[in-house]
Amino acid sequence: MSAVYQSTAPDQVAPWAMPGEYTARLTVNGQAYEQKFSVKMDPRVQSTTAQLQEQFDLSMTCYKARKSAVDALAGIAKLENQINGIKNTSIEKETNDFKTKLGAMKGSGGISKRPQ
Numbered sequence: 001m002s003a004v005y006q007s008t009a010p011d012q013v014a015p016w017a018m019p020g021e022y023t024a025r026l027t028v029n030g031q032a033y034e035q036k037f038s039v040k041m042d043p044r045v046q047s048t049t050a051q052l053q054e055q056f057d058l059s060m061t062c063y064k065a066r067k068s069a070v071d072a073l074a075g076i077a078k079l080e081n082q083i084n085g086i087k088n089t090s091i092e093k094e095t096n097d098f099k100t101k102l103g104a105m106k107g108s109g110g111i112s113k114r115p116q
Contacts, residue, residue, distance in 0.1 A: 023037075
């Protein structure tokens with residue numbers, strides 16, 4: 001990825017990292033690999049560390065809430081699939097009513113259905 005001035009946005013579903021020292025870990029076939037790296041502040045940004053921390057905290061709150069919503073949508077989809085399996089039974093009407101209620105809960109809120 002390359003950064004382009006005024007044209008580089010974070011992924012919509014992930015918060016930016018705070019400047020600091022980090023370690024990336026990767027395990028493949030039981031073999032662990034580590035690499036240390038630094039995230040540095042863009043020198044053009046005039047925000048204080050406190051302001052960056054506040055932004056990061058808010059972005060993490062949003063990230064966790066979105067993940068919770070996506071997980072709930074996945075649960076609703078699972079229930080819908082189970083309900084779709086109930087055909088020509090004595091409880092078909094009740095399951096259709098429940099499916100309608102699930103659809104109302106799911107709504108059309110524009111949340112991406114891909115879990116992160």
